[in-house]
Amino acid sequence: MTPILFYGVPSGCSFGSIVALEWLGQPYRLCRVEMPRDVTTDTFKRINPVAETPALLTADGRTLSESAAILHHLGALGLDRGLAFPQGSPGFDRFNQVLGFLNTTFFSAFGPLWHVLEHGSEGEEKRVLTDYGRARVARAHALLDEMLGDRPWLAGEQRTVADAYFAGIARWTDYHDVAGRMGYPRLQRLFEKLEADPAVAFAHAIEGQREARSAGGFLGEVALEAAVAA
Ligand SMILES: N[C@@H](CCC(=O)N[C@@H](CS)C(=O)NCC(=O)O)C(=O)O
Numbered sequence: 001m002t003p004i005l006f007y008g009v010p011s012g013c014s015f016g017s018i019v020a021l022e023w024l025g026q027p028y029r030l031c032r033v034e035m036p037r038d039v040t041t042d043t044f045k046r047i048n049p050v051a052e053t054p055a056l057l058t059a060d061g062r063t064l065s066e067s068a069a070i071l072h073h074l075g076a077l078g079l080d081r082g083l084a085f086p087q088g089s090p091g092f093d094r095f096n097q098v099l100g101f102l103n104t105t106f107f108s109a110f111g112p113l114w115h116v117l118e119h120g121s122e123g124e125e126k127r128v129l130t131d132y133g134r135a136r137v138a139r140a141h142a143l144l145d146e147m148l149g150d151r152p153w154l155a156g157e158q159r160t161v162a163d164a165y166f167a168g169i170a171r172w173t174d175y176h177d178v179a180g181r182m183g184y185p186r187l188q189r190l191f192e193k194l195e196a197d198p199a200v201a202f203a204h205a206i207e208g209q210r211e212a213r214s215a216g217g218f219l220g221e222v223a224l225e226a227a228v229a230a
Pocket residue numbers: 008011012013014035036037039051052053054065066067068103
């Protein structure tokens with residue numbers, strides 16, 4: 001079957017998996033999942049009982065959730081395109097380390113700030129969470145900038161699915177009053193390079209429900225009920 005990626009809107013971390021699918025260039029479909037409305041439905045929980053996006057229905061009919069697992073799955077399919085590295089190689093270790101950092105420290109740094117925004121925190125709670133979130137986001141950016149160094153891409157010389165994942169999370173600074181990439185020209189350069197990538201433009205257009213130009217793999221959107229029945 002054609003794989004189906006369940007992507008979350010608004011601004012889900014699934015963005016990176018859409019970009020990775022575009023870079024992979026193999027046929028796939030997308031299923032739009034509104035958050036929080038759709039993720040907690042019994043229908044979606046048949047795909048991912050954890051009630052989170054992204055989730056992937058693989059070509060052989062398995063369900064796969066967790067960004068790291070999905071990105072590794074897509075990366076392994078795209079080894080010939082340099083989207084990841086063969087397991088056991090030094091390149092894989094570096095790639096896996098960066099992906100791990102993005103999926104834990106970098107991703108979770110935004111948690112307190114999302115909580116303020118989504119739960120309407122006020123007063124002392126808002127102040128404490130905002131200060132804590134800002135400090136964590138700043139630290140995560142400083143560490144990632146150090147990790148990137150003068151390399152062209154996060155894993156080194158080649159563009160991998162880790163860069164795709166970074167593009168989807170780094171844009172979260174737009175939602176919060178945080179410094180983010182400011183003061184980190186190397187990280188900002190990487191972000192701008194990714195923003196100029198057709199696959200990233202495609203993912204933005206998909207999320208925004210605008211006309212989206214695929215590199216060729218995208219075969220259309222499937223409604224949630226139909227996707228789950230697939
Ligand atoms: N550990 C999971 C976390 C996934 C996650 O937190 N997804 C968010 C969107 S970025 C989600 O689905 N949230 C549900 C909601 O907001 O209702 C992963 O890395 O894939």
